[in-house]
Amino acid sequence: MQISDLKARVEAVLFSSDTALSMAKLEQVLEVDTQELRVALQQLQQECHQKGRGVILQEVAGGFQLRTRPEYAPWVMQLRRTRHMNLSRAATETLAIIAYRQPVTRAEIEGLRGVDSGGIVRTLLEKDLVRMAGKKDAPGRPLIYATSARFLEIFGLNSLEDLPTLRDLKTDELDFAPAVELEMDFESKEREEY
Amino acid sequence: MAYEVKLDQFEGPLDLLLHLVHKNEMDIQDIRIATITAQYLEHLDMMKARNMDVASEFLVMAATLLHLKSRTLLPPSRVEMEDGDGQDPEEELKARLLEYQRYKEGAQQLEEYPRLFRDVFPRPPLEPEAAELAAKALDAQINIGLYDLVRALDNVLRPKPKPAVHRVEGGAISITQGVHMLLQHLHGRERVSFQRCFSATTSRLEVVVQFMALLELARLQLLELQQHTRNGMIYLYPAQSLRSGSYTDIEHMIDVEAYANF
Numbered sequence A: 001m002q003i004s005d006l007k008a009r010v011e012a013v014l015f016s017s018d019t020a021l022s023m024a025k026l027e028q029v030l031e032v033d034t035q036e037l038r039v040a041l042q043q044l045q046q047e048c049h050q051k052g053r054g055v056i057l058q059e060v061a062g063g064f065q066l067r068t069r070p071e072y073a074p075w076v077m078q079l080r081r082t083r084h085m086n087l088s089r090a091a092t093e094t095l096a097i098i099a100y101r102q103p104v105t106r107a108e109i110e111g112l113r114g115v116d117s118g119g120i121v122r123t124l125l126e127k128d129l130v131r132m133a134g135k136k137d138a139p140g141r142p143l144i145y146a147t148s149a150r151f152l153e154i155f156g157l158n159s160l161e162d163l164p165t166l167r168d169l170k171t172d173e174l175d176f177a178p179a180v181e182l183e184m185d186f187e188s189k190e191r192e193e194y
Numbered sequence B: 001m002a003y004e005v006k007l008d009q010f011e012g013p014l015d016l017l018l019h020l021v022h023k024n025e026m027d028i029q030d031i032r033i034a035t036i037t038a039q040y041l042e043h044l045d046m047m048k049a050r051n052m053d054v055a056s057e058f059l060v061m062a063a064t065l066l067h068l069k070s071r072t073l074l075p076p077s078r079v080e081m082e083d084g085d086g087q088d089p090e091e092e093l094k095a096r097l098l099e100y101q102r103y104k105e106g107a108q109q110l111e112e113y114p115r116l117f118r119d120v121f122p123r124p125p126l127e128p129e130a131a132e133l134a135a136k137a138l139d140a141q142i143n144i145g146l147y148d149l150v151r152a153l154d155n156v157l158r159p160k161p162k163p164a165v166h167r168v169e170g171g172a173i174s175i176t177q178g179v180h181m182l183l184q185h186l187h188g189r190e191r192v193s194f195q196r197c198f199s200a201t202t203s204r205l206e207v208v209v210q211f212m213a214l215l216e217l218a219r220l221q222l223l224e225l226q227q228h229t230r231n232g233m234i235y236l237y238p239a240q241s242l243r244s245g246s247y248t249d250i251e252h253m254i255d256v257e258a259y260a261n262f
Helices: A003-016 A023-030 A034-048 A070-079 A089-101 A106-113 A118-126 A149-155 B013-023 B033-049 B056-073 B078-083 B089-112 B130-138 B146-157 B175-186 B204-219 B240-244
Strands: A055-060 A063-068 A130-135 A143-147 B223-227 B234-238
Touching: A003 A023, A003 A034, A003 A063, A023 A034, A023 A063, A034 A055, A063 A070, A089 A106, A089 A118, A089 A143, A089 B089, A106 A118, A106 A143, A106 B089, A118 A130, A130 B146, B013 B033, B013 B056, B013 B089, B033 B056, B056 B089, B175 B204, B175 B240, B204 B223, B234 B240
Parallel strands: none
Antiparallel strands: A055 A063, A130 A143, B223 B234
16 A cells, blocks of 8 residues: 555544544554554654644544644634633642652642642542542552543643653652552553654 | 732742742852841731731741751751751752752643643544444443542532422312302303403413313303304303302302312
């Protein structure tokens, strides 16, 4: 099959879908092998990112999705009735802490922020950006929090590795390795490198 | 409703402290405690002056700063050196500030990321076909977290709002009531038009019952129905007893049993 033909097929399928499609799903639908698909996706992605296109091909939460370009948001918004998710500065700050430090307890969040954060964590849970990821094996067995798949979707991240890197501190202790190993699944869908 | 005034929107003592450090163009590593402490306390006074609830966290930080400031004035105390965990409280504060700054920057970067439904938009969900829904339901992967369960339970426990249904009272009217309604129209009158005697009815049921009452009275020969012209107005001529209102035993005359279903 011609690569241009496959590319068009991929575009058609992605256009018709209202959810992100994983590599596996695309392979199954298009009946092609992984290698061909990767080339097609890559080319399509590059084409979409050129000027003069209205959509971009984003890799989110382990799948591919066509989304409108950020610069055309004002026009696209005219058609939308739903209001976008508003996050206060405190909420974004808390979300960032959870994203980088997960799994993290409320006490740890509050230690970092220096203020009570219970209400904000609750809001983030309600917005489905954060989830309860179990209990920490420590006195009082406090709940630990982690980001959700929804978080990746909303911020257009494929995996947690795509988070912007934080400025390094002089201390070496502050990498964002999980403080405790728990029964966690990090939506660590295999990152497709190509 | 109380207004919540925020001075420059400080999220907490660390936020305020960081702001002061930047305002004074200091580096966190060479923070001048005396200057920062003075400005920090000034800011707290400002908050109090505006009737703001100063969160306890702000006060704890004020105490910490004052403690640090006092330390600079005194020779290092032996007790502290032996007692503490070896951590210099000033270094500790610096470390906290640095770390806080780091996450704040992370949050700013996150804020600038193209966000779904704010900057970028996917295709909205289409109306699914019934067959599609069924297929989805069959191989749906249900991914429920603890919080989803808690939320579901919460929804069940929450007192249910009263259903916004307008209840129409099906006013059960007996044939006897129908008769009385009719009698009110007939009282003291020589004749009443068919239409007029239904003028007070408010529902279909009332019309029906009153019509049956009319037939019943006619059957009891207390009422005469006359139509003077073809397709013309029908008139009710009540008997003398009805006109004068001397019909006390009328209820016994009605064959209530026959109307039991109404």
